[in-house]
Amino acid sequence: MITLYDLVFDRDVRPSPYCWRTKLALKHKGLAWRDEPMGFTEKQKIAFAQSQTVPVMHDGTEVAKDSWAIALHLDKAYPDKPLFPDDPARAHARFVNGWADAAIHSLIFPMVVGDMMEAVRPQDRDYVVESRGKRIGTKDFAGFQRKARETGVTAFRQALEPARRVLREQPFLSGRAPAYADYILFGSFLWPHTFARNLELLDRDDVIWSWRERMLDLFDGFGRKARTAAE
Ligand SMILES: N[C@@H](CCC(=O)N[C@@H](CS)C(=O)NCC(=O)O)C(=O)O
Structure with missing residues (x-):
C-alpha cells in the first residue's frame, strides 16, 4: 500500500x-x-x-x-507505463524539474503569497507568516502580492516561452502523450489554481492555455476536480 x-x-x-x-x-x-x-x-x-x-x-x-x-x-x-521511457526522457524531465523550481515557482510565489495567508489552516498561520515573511522581507503580504501582480503576469508569460515553443510543435512537453515533464509544469499551475483569487496566469489564445486544458482533462478530470479555496 x-x-x-x-x-x-x-x-x-x-x-x-x-x-x-x-x-x-x-x-x-x-x-x-x-x-x-x-x-x-x-x-x-x-x-x-x-x-x-x-x-x-x-x-x-x-x-x-x-x-x-x-x-x-x-x-x-512499477516499470509499467514509465514516467521516463528512456534516458533522454529522464534528462529532459530533469531539466523541466529544475526550470519549474527555479524560474517558474519564483515568479508565481510573489503573486500568490497574500492569498496563501488567507488559505492556510488557522493553526499553521503563525508559522507561515514567520517563514514566508522572512523570505519576502515584509509581513504586508497583501501589499506585496498586489505590487507583484502589476508586472508579474507579463514576466511569467515571458518565462514560459521555452514551453510555448515546444507546445506549438507537439501536444505535450513529453511528445504525443503526457509524461512526467508535463506533470511537473501542470503541478505549477495547480498550485495557484487551488487557492489564488482573481489571478489568470494565461491568455486564452496561448498554446499553453490549450495544453493546460488537456492536462485538466486527464485521468477523468483529476486536476479539474482539485478542491479550491473558493468552493
Ligand atoms: N524539492 C522538494 C520541494 C518540496 C517542498 O518544498 N514542499 C513544500 C510544500 S509545496 C513543503 O513541504 N514545505 C514545508 C515548509 O515550508 O515548511 C520536492 O521536489 O519534493
Whole structure:
C-alpha cells in the first residue's frame, strides 16, 4: 500500500505543486494510494523520513522523499507505463524539474503569497507568516502580492516561452502523450489554481492555455476536480 503525505490548507485544499507531481505520476501509472494530509506545523508526521517537506511516500517497506526521487522510485518499482521511457526522457524531465523550481515557482510565489495567508489552516498561520515573511522581507503580504501582480503576469508569460515553443510543435512537453515533464509544469499551475483569487496566469489564445486544458482533462478530470479555496 502506498501512503502519500500531502500538504493541506484550510478546507482540505491541497496546493503543493510538488505533491501534484507525485499524484499525477501515480495516476499515470494507474496506482492507488492512501492520502495523508499534513499541515505546515505537523512535521512530526514525516519525521520517520527525516524530511521537512512533502511529498513523502511510504511504499510498503520503502520510504521516498522529494518529488523527483519519488518519481524515480515509482519507475523502478512499477516499470509499467514509465514516467521516463528512456534516458533522454529522464534528462529532459530533469531539466523541466529544475526550470519549474527555479524560474517558474519564483515568479508565481510573489503573486500568490497574500492569498496563501488567507488559505492556510488557522493553526499553521503563525508559522507561515514567520517563514514566508522572512523570505519576502515584509509581513504586508497583501501589499506585496498586489505590487507583484502589476508586472508579474507579463514576466511569467515571458518565462514560459521555452514551453510555448515546444507546445506549438507537439501536444505535450513529453511528445504525443503526457509524461512526467508535463506533470511537473501542470503541478505549477495547480498550485495557484487551488487557492489564488482573481489571478489568470494565461491568455486564452496561448498554446499553453490549450495544453493546460488537456492536462485538466486527464485521468477523468483529476486536476479539474482539485478542491479550491473558493468552493
Ligand atoms: N524539492 C522538494 C520541494 C518540496 C517542498 O518544498 N514542499 C513544500 C510544500 S509545496 C513543503 O513541504 N514545505 C514545508 C515548509 O515550508 O515548511 C520536492 O521536489 O519534493
